[in-house]
Amino acid sequence: MKTIGIRYLKAHASAIVRRVRENRERYLVSNRGKPIAVLSPIESPPTGKRGDAAWDEWERVCDEAARKWKRDIDPVELVASMRR
Numbered sequence: 001m002k003t004i005g006i007r008y009l010k011a012h013a014s015a016i017v018r019r020v021r022e023n024r025e026r027y028l029v030s031n032r033g034k035p036i037a038v039l040s041p042i043e044s045p046p047t048g049k050r051g052d053a054a055w056d057e058w059e060r061v062c063d064e065a066a067r068k069w070k071r072d073i074d075p076v077e078l079v080a081s082m083r084r
Contacts, residue, residue: 003028006036 004027009016016039019025026040065079 001026001028001038003030003035005029006031009039 002025004016006029009027009029016027020027020039020041024041026038028035029037029039068081
C-alpha cells in the first residue's frame with residue numbers, strides 16, 4: 001500500500017480517486033508522518049431501499065428548507081426550527 005501525505009491528497013484528489021476506482025489501488029494517508037486514514041475501493045456500491053430512503057429524506061429536508069428560507073434567518077436557526 002502506498003503512503004501519501006494529506007497535502008498531496010488534497011492537491012491530487014481527482015487523480016488519486018481515479019486510480020482507486022480504476023486500478024483498485026489503496027493508499028495510507030498520513031499527516032505529519034503519522035497514519036490517519038486508508039483510502040481504498042469499496043467491494044460493491046451500496047444498493048437497496050435503505051440508501052434510496054435516505055436520499056429521499058435528504059431531498060425532502062432540502063425542499064422543506066427551501067420553502068421556509070428567509071434571507072434574514074441564519075441557516076443554523078432554520079435547521080434548528082425544523083428539528084422542533
